[in-house]
Amino acid sequence: MASFHIRQFQEKDYKQVVDVFSRGMEEHIPTGFRHLLTLPRTFLLLAGAPLAVVLVSGSWLLAVACVFFLLLFLLFLASRPWKNYVSKCLRTDMADITKSYLRVHGSGFWVAESGGQVVGTVGALPVKDPPLGRKQLQLFRLSVSSQHRGQGIAKALVRTVLQFARDQGYSDVVLDTGLLQHGAVTLYYSMGFKKTGESFMDIITWLVDVSLIHFIYPLPSAQKHEL
Incomplete structure (x- = not known):
């Protein structure tokens, strides 16, 4: 097992951080496409549109072409939530990580380093x-x-974020993650996070049925203090 260590983000890490984050998000596109193909609305589209083409034109060749282009469109549709998310992040908080995280009181951004390379990232901001x-x-x-x-x-x-939250006197750590990010969902449940709800970011995520799951981790110190 390769060794790694967690440390605070430095400006020299920026390109590697963006690469790890962007690649990690776009890896979910095939999963999103497969998920989209399982939806009843997708089945109706893939069955109904070619049938309509045959009834109107009488051409099965056009029907096959219709299915092909519909699949391309569905792949494009499945990729949009992830690509839009990455684009939004790179335009906002990740455009200047030092300014967005390290210069904001009670916040932080950390990287996991292994073999001199950034192999993991995480950030945290006050709600x-x-x-x-x-x-x-x-x-x-x-x-x-x-x-x-x-x-x-x-x-x-x-765990780095949870410990930072304890040290800074936070009562809870909250987060949102995509329904199809199965590894992340499993991780958060295993670490004691509790689901508080679900929502859709926009019309595209609703169309492809990819909701955000909202989680909370009440910190034990805060719970004891309230008792």
């Missing part, structure tokens, strides 16, 4: 409008390169 009486930290941008998974890196990065 601007938490529930009354709560001080919440939101976990962002958790990603581990595909070649370094299965080594406990993601769990170590999450």
Whole structure:
């Protein structure tokens, strides 16, 4: 098992951080496409559109071409949530990680390093409008390169955020993750996070039925204090 260590982000890490994050998100596109093919609405489209073409034109060749182009369209549709998400992140908080995370009080951004390379990332920012009486930290941008998974890196990065939250006096750590990010969902449940709800980011995520799952991790110190 390869060794790794967690440390705070440095400017020299930027290109590698973006690469790890972008590749990690876009790896979900095939899963999204397969998920889209299982939806009843997709079945109706793939069955109904070619049939309509045959009834109108009488050509089975055109029907086959229709199926081909529909599959291309569905692949494009399945890729949009992930590509849009990456694009949005790179335009906002990840455009300047130092400014967005390291210069904001009560926040942080960390990388996992192995063999001199960045192989994992995670960030955390204070929730601007938490529930009354709560001080919440939101976990962002958790990603581990595909070649370094299965080594406990993601769990170590999450633990880094949890420990930081305890040290900073936060009462909860919250996060959102995609329904199809099966590894992440399993990880959060295994570490004690609780699901609080689901939502869709936009009309595209609703069309492809890819919801966001909302999680919370109440910190034990905060719970004891309330008792």
